[in-house]
Amino acid sequence: MTHEPLASHRIALALTLGFAMILRILPLQEGWGPFNPDWVALVILFWIFPVPERIGILWAWGVGLMVDALTGRLLGQHGLAYGVMAYLALLMRARFILLPLPIQSLWVLGLLSAESLLVLWTQRQELPAAMQFQYWYPVLTGALIWPFFLFILSGLTGVRHRP
Amino acid sequence: MRVRLDHKPFVVNGSALHIKLIICLVASLIVLAIENHLEGSGQRLPFSAVVEPVRQLVNGPARLFRKLSDYSAQQTDLVIENQRLREEALVLRGQQLRFDALEQENTRLRGLLDSTFKVGDQVLIAEPLSISLVPYENLIVVNKGELHGVRVGQAVVDGNGVVGQVLRVTSQTADIVMITDPSHATPVQINRTGLRTIAVGTGQTDRLELPYLPGNADIEPGDLLVTSGLDGVFPAGYPVARIPPRKEGQPVLQGGAVPMARLDHNRELLVVRTDSTPLQKAPADPSLRSNALESHDP
Numbered sequence: 001m002t003h004e005p006l007a008s009h010r011i012a013l014a015l016t017l018g019f020a021m022i023l024r025i026l027p028l029q030e031g032w033g034p035f036n037p038d039w040v041a042l043v044i045l046f047w048i049f050p051v052p053e054r055i056g057i058l059w060a061w062g063v064g065l066m067v068d069a070l071t072g073r074l075l076g077q078h079g080l081a082y083g084v085m086a087y088l089a090l091l092m093r094a095r096f097i098l099l100p101l102p103i104q105s106l107w108v109l110g111l112l113s114a115e116s117l118l119v120l121w122t123q124r125q126e127l128p129a130a131m132q133f134q135y136w137y138p139v140l141t142g143a144l145i146w147p148f149f150l151f152i153l154s155g156l157t158g159v160r161h162r163p
Numbered sequence: 164m165r166v167r168l169d170h171k172p173f174v175v176n177g178s179a180l181h182i183k184l185i186i187c188l189v190a191s192l193i194v195l196a197i198e199n200h201l202e203g204s205g206q207r208l209p210f211s212a213v214v215e216p217v218r219q220l221v222n223g224p225a226r227l228f229r230k231l232s233d234y235s236a237q238q239t240d241l242v243i244e245n246q247r248l249r250e251e252a253l254v255l256r257g258q259q260l261r262f263d264a265l266e267q268e269n270t271r272l273r274g275l276l277d278s279t280f281k282v283g284d285q286v287l288i289a290e291p292l293s294i295s296l297v298p299y300e301n302l303i304v305v306n307k308g309e310l311h312g313v314r315v316g317q318a319v320v321d322g323n324g325v326v327g328q329v330l331r332v333t334s335q336t337a338d339i340v341m342i343t344d345p346s347h348a349t350p351v352q353i354n355r356t357g358l359r360t361i362a363v364g365t366g367q368t369d370r371l372e373l374p375y376l377p378g379n380a381d382i383e384p385g386d387l388l389v390t391s392g393l394d395g396v397f398p399a400g401y402p403v404a405r406i407p408p409r410k411e412g413q414p415v416l417q418g419g420a421v422p423m424a425r426l427d428h429n430r431e432l433l434v435v436r437t438d439s440t441p442l443q444k445a446p447a448d449p450s451l452r453s454n455a456l457e458s459h460d461p
Binding site for chain 1: 180183184186187188190191192193195198199211213214217218220221225293296297298299302330338
């Protein structure tokens with residue numbers, strides 16, 4: 001393979017992941033908490049499309065375990081969810097990177113929905129009735145900010161998604 | 164440096180993907196099964212040390228901000244508050260003098276009735292960290308953990324009332340589920356009448372519900388609800404909530420109960436370590452009794 005080695009991006013990878021985790025548990029103002037997107041999932045998607053042979057399912061699984069520990073979930077919840085999400089992303093990688101950005105947002109909506117559904121499915125406690133809708137807000141906001149997210153991170157890290 | 168995509172195969176190797184997915188699924192299910200098995204005993208897989216720094220990092224700025232605002236407080240304000248706190252401490256200590264005598268009397272009386280009793284509560288001061296784990300869980304994360312003696316199931320109170328109980332513990336922090344969390348139910352007792360019921364969380368920090376009271380129960384606006392101690396988690400007698408004034412045209416119970424603890428604004432919390440090993444019976448001989456109490460480990 002004649003691409004640039006990943007080593008030069010390791011720092012960027014660690015930094016983006018670190019920031020995503022920080023943003024994930026940041027205490028937001030009273031009304032905004034439920035709208036905080038799953039930054040870690042977005043970062044995984046960001047890195048998985050350009051370098052799939054290094055950033056793959058097992059890597060996503062490991063990150064998922066860390067997020068589980070971070071948010072106090074059962075270990076393996078996000079591992080499963082991120083792993084499956086990574087699998088789905090890799091399956092459609094070829095088509096995805098050629099799509100225009102707004103359409104990409106729709107696919108990201110699907111991917112994040114799958115991920116959230118899996119976390120919900122492995123959850124020990126039922127969601128309270130009042131929170132049923134709120135649980136899906138991060139999926140919506142995540143899909144909405146995907147184009148901007150992609151743009152900003154591409155600019156910061158120098159990793160381009162499109163040929 | 165840009166990663167060039169046009170030299171990579173467009174389609175990632177399909178079978179390798181499937182194998183990895185299966186590995187991921189199996190590994191996740193194994194880990195989940197282990198965690199499910201452990202959760203009953205209150206332990207978790209020791210993974211949290213890895214992400215501990217992130218929690219501390221997120222909390223850092225909020226803590227710094229609080230410290231700065233403390234430093235910049237006016238001298239006069241501090242003097243006034245100091246005086247107020249001294250007076251409050253004096254009043255509380257005066258009340259405490261009677262408390263010791265009452266506790267002794269209670270111990271003696273219960274011994275006469277042949278009932279078991281707890282010897283005493285110890286408290287540990289903990290500070291809430293400014294992080295938000297999951298929006299739909301009413302959780303507080305505090306800066307004391309297993310190393311400081313915090314255990315799952317311990318009750319947490321603040322200066323005004325019950326806050327919640329310890330849900331999860333890491334070595335340095337603990338997650339506390341509040342009484343207002345929708346999945347949390349607190350056994351309470353109406354202080355005035357002794358009627359026992361259960362207060363359930365609603366997800367809102369200013370409201371608990373009392374769904375198990377019949378409509379004609381003897382309950383009034385202003386009534387205080389205290390812990391009944393029946394669950395073995397919350398020591399009996401701690402204030403939980405108060406019935407708010409009745410709204411026009413609504414039954415009393417419609418308004419629920421308002422938690423006494425300042426769940427939104429507390430800066431210090433107390434983790435209560437209850438010594439729940441019961442003494443069988445208070446010995447009849449007074450000198451024997453004092454020995455029995457002293458030799459008991461707190």
